[in-house]
Amino acid sequence: MGFFRRFSFTIVLICVFASLVFLPGHTLAAVTINKVTVTFHGDTTTTKGFTWYTETTSSRSDVQIVQKTGSKPDFTNAINFVGRTALSTNSSVSTGTGYPPNPRENVHKAEATGLKPGTTYFFRVGDAALGAWSEPGTFQTAPLHGAFSFIFLTDTQAKEKDEAILSSQTIAKALTTVPRAQFIVLAGDWVDTGKVETQWDWLYGNALPDNAKASFLQTTLLPAAGNHEKDTNTFMEHFDIVPAAGSPTTTGAYYSTNYRNVHFITLNNNENSAEYADFTPAQIQWLKNDVRAARAAGYDWIIVNMHKGPYTTSNHATDADIIGPNGVRTMVAPLFAELDVDLVFQGHDHIYARSKPLKAGAAVPAKKVTELLNGKSIEYTVSPEGTIYVIPNTAGAKVYYRNKTIDPNYFNLFEVANEHPAAAYGADPADPTRPVRGQIQNFMGITIEGAKLTAVTYEIDQSKNNAQPYIVDQFGIMKKKSSLRR
Ligand SMILES: [Fe+2]
Numbered sequence: 001m002g003f004f005r006r007f008s009f010t011i012v013l014i015c016v017f018a019s020l021v022f023l024p025g026h027t028l029a030a031v032t033i034n035k036v037t038v039t040f041h042g043d044t045t046t047t048k049g050f051t052w053y054t055e056t057t058s059s060r061s062d063v064q065i066v067q068k069t070g071s072k073p074d075f076t077n078a079i080n081f082v083g084r085t086a087l088s089t090n091s092s093v094s095t096g097t098g099y100p101p102n103p104r105e106n107v108h109k110a111e112a113t114g115l116k117p118g119t120t121y122f123f124r125v126g127d128a129a130l131g132a133w134s135e136p137g138t139f140q141t142a143p144l145h146g147a148f149s150f151i152f153l154t155d156t157q158a159k160e161k162d163e164a165i166l167s168s169q170t171i172a173k174a175l176t177t178v179p180r181a182q183f184i185v186l187a188g189d190w191v192d193t194g195k196v197e198t199q200w201d202w203l204y205g206n207a208l209p210d211n212a213k214a215s216f217l218q219t220t221l222l223p224a225a226g227n228h229e230k231d232t233n234t235f236m237e238h239f240d241i242v243p244a245a246g247s248p249t250t251t252g253a254y255y256s257t258n259y260r261n262v263h264f265i266t267l268n269n270n271e272n273s274a275e276y277a278d279f280t281p282a283q284i285q286w287l288k289n290d291v292r293a294a295r296a297a298g299y300d301w302i303i304v305n306m307h308k309g310p311y312t313t314s315n316h317a318t319d320a321d322i323i324g325p326n327g328v329r330t331m332v333a334p335l336f337a338e339l340d341v342d343l344v345f346q347g348h349d350h351i352y353a354r355s356k357p358l359k360a361g362a363a364v365p366a367k368k369v370t371e372l373l374n375g376k377s378i379e380y381t382v383s384p385e386g387t388i389y390v391i392p393n394t395a396g397a398k399v400y401y402r403n404k405t406i407d408p409n410y411f412n413l414f415e416v417a418n419e420h421p422a423a424a425y426g427a428d429p430a431d432p433t434r435p436v437r438g439q440i441q442n443f444m445g446i447t448i449e450g451a452k453l454t455a456v457t458y459e460i461d462q463s464k465n466n467a468q469p470y471i472v473d474q475f476g477i478m479k480k481k482s483s484l485r486r
């Protein structure tokens with residue numbers, strides 16, 4: 001009888017344990033994988049970086065990947081990569097009045113390395129010891145040859161849950177409209193307040209059922225920090241990127257990324273100095289060295305991604321940090337032309353604008369070739385001597401009128417410098433200095449095929465075309481074949 005009593009007791013213990021582990025709501029260490037992003041991390045043909053958040057009960061950081069051969073992943077024989085875990089900075093930060101306190105969370109980072117170029121993989125991130133995994137996602141490694149496409153959008157920047165849904169819908173529509181896009185470049189202002197973790201959760205976490213979570217599981221991000229992400233460590237913790245060697249990363253990050261024949265430079269506008277508004281001399285020196293090294297290495301295209309750009313057409317175009325004696329237009333824009341930067345992606349000013357090729361503050365005449373694309377004509381500027389600047393309005397809600405205080409001659413520097421189309425819908429009832437929020441969003445699809453860059457700008461008007469994107473602008477740049485070295 002003693003044996004059976006002990007046996008029964010053991011069975012009861014096993015049942016209690018099993019109920020704790022397996023019954024919903026009674027898991028021993030319930031862990032939710034949250035806020036997953038995939039980023040470039042070093043060599044884009046072989047490596048990816050991953051970031052995610054969990055409760056502090058998960059201390060492991062595991063990524064599993066398996067090559068995509070069918071529609072569903074089987075992680076049985078997946079390759080496992082182990083990363084690192086830390087308590088997130090926002091866990092210890094007060095959000096101030098009006099926002100919920102930040103949760104205590106671990107932030108996890110890991111890299112998948114040794115991947116095959118031009119290949120699509122399934123992945124999941126989580127904690128192998130706890131058996132807690134994210135939903136599966138996919139990513140592609142950079143190809144060694146051929147054309148590629150990507151999306152450029154900016155300023156998702158939601159102040160409310162509904163605005164996060166709106167920004168997420170823009171991202172989803174962009175991925176549907178540019179189905180071959182291999183990544184998304186975002187020029188900052190991801191959220192409205194970087195230290196409010198809830199806002200990150202609204203955009204792509206588990207907080208909302210129909211936000212950008214699914215989109216971000218299916219693409220790779222090339223992020224810049226906006227001024228709304230300058231809070232301590234906010235930018236660096238949400239994205240697993242490789243900052244420039246020895247560079248500070250508290251307010252954001254500057255770094256470069258090679259993808260096929262393009263050298264992308266991401267700048268951090270959240271620095272400052274007497275010499276350069278929004279930058280330190282160290283960042284500017286790095287920029288010069290980095291561009292020259294990329295040209296020497298034979299990259300055909302240099303594209304800069306920055307939040308507070310020098311050539312936009314709305315409120316911020318006349319800010320002191322742009323037009324002052326040490327401002328970005330005054331001090332940094334001339335450098336871009338000198339360094340032979342082809343294209344500058346900008347955010348921050350929440351309006352659509354596209355410049356002519358600019359050098360030393362003036363438009364440079366250039367030969368153009370006209371072709372037909374999407375049933376419309378498209379002009380390709382041929383080997384321009386200057387740098388072209390573009391800002392794709394916003395992917396989210398907030399919009400600005402065109403600048404009314406600036407000398408109107410300034411707009412002659414632009415190919416497109418229209419009043420914001422949201423202005424036709426009247427002023428924002430809560431702020432008459434701005435057009436109505438939430439009406440108009442934009443994004444761009446860009447394809448680079450050797451010496452030819454083609455950019456198509458899409459607009460979403462919530463009252464037109466069933467809120468589906470339509471083309472409002474398209475342009476291109478062509479280089480002489482002889483300049484190609486890759
Ligand atoms: Fe913004």
Ligand SMILES: [Fe+2]
Pocket residue numbers: 189226227228307347348349
């Ligand atoms: Fe901004």
